[in-house]
Amino acid sequence: MNLKLVWVYFLSIGFVAQAWAQQTKSIAVTGEIASEIVLDWGLISAQEAEEIGDFSITNHLGEPRGVLQSAKGVPVSSLLKDLAFKTPSPKQLSEFYFVFEAEDGYKVVFSWNELFNNPLGEEVYFVTFANGKPMEEMEDSILVISKTDFRTGRRHVKNLEKIHVKRVP
Template identity: 35%
Template structure:
């Protein structure tokens, strides 16, 4: 009986390390005028940014993954399309964005970081890596290209971006 319990525990523990589902679209919701549900085709019709040599680095400095080439859309362009609701310009300091994966992993970005800082020009939602559509890590991946530890906000299996206000 103990062996059976151990096997069940092991199976479910390993299974929980992987996302339960892939998201075929990205929902942009929350404090926006136009909630969006975007597919790869939608992103491909937007202003596509191409890049080379992006490394996913963990807190130990290890390179966990490398993109020789990638294609995606800037997060700020997606948010502009959804039209963030602001009652006054002073509210910009209270706005933040939560990127969430199908497995519950999250990364947070501030309004000023995305729209008023050069770092925002390197935060992308990718749909292609190394010349192919993304498959192993879901359909969409979010990267923050200027982070020192790029792995911390590398969101695989991206399913949603929620606009929130403090």
Template identity: 35%
Template sequence: MKYLILFVVLSYSHVVIAQHDVKPTDYFLIEGKVKKPFTFKLEDASAYNSITFDSIVVYNHLVVRKSVLKDVKGILLKDLITKTSFDIIDPKPLSEYYITCIASDGYKVVFSWNEIFNSAIGKQLIVITEANGEKAISSAQRIAIISAADIATGRRYVHGLQKIIIGRVQ
């Protein structure tokens, strides 16, 4: 009986710890190994080309379906990253660069330069501007990114995107 109680208490505490609020963001900064930082503001989203997905299924790390985003519109992240320029002279070192996307709650995901600019992932990695009939400016999370080409899409579904840091492997 005491093991059952211990199991219930530990299970409940795990659920409580896993739940947290992500502070909504209205802009994010691209900085790091770039010549000049760039700020993307959600209010400026209409100035960029948009792509559309009928739906994006969000799967967790176990590839269990968690939710579905319908009627999704977004801006390719690579289009925003190209608004700044990498601090290089020759393009060869670009393969050494990585992009860290950081949410307002500290959650981080990492992409390589090649992944974004030289693979199919870059063609489906978006900053969400609209989903489920709601504009991002009105949504609880505001700025979010998702890689629709990922198998476990939820792993790199970042809510409350606050900052992107461009880094280079040493």
């Protein structure tokens, strides 16, 4: 009997933990840029979305963890292309990197060169539609994926809240 109570307890903790994740509605872009900006659902959704198709999510071992079906998205680089960086010379752009931070504190990194000087940058998306739902109805809310990564779950950022623009010292 006690084993059943323990099982119910752990199940209830799991449901409460899932409820802690807050659906994000906007992203603050801050750091080594001339002025901070905010990207919200409306601004992202107003961009022309590209067909991503079905997208498999894998863990660090390459094992399947899920699939986004019939996904559409907006390239991250298209929304960040007009950022004015705090640098006097374009030569120094290679020193910049972006820390994408989720509501729960999960962080991933992209360099300036990855996003703006490499084909990878064309394959990093804000997902605007997946599994039959628009961004506003998705549990993962503002979701970023890197389509060309081998282990796609490593840079699969759910409920994105902040993008910190930093510079290598």
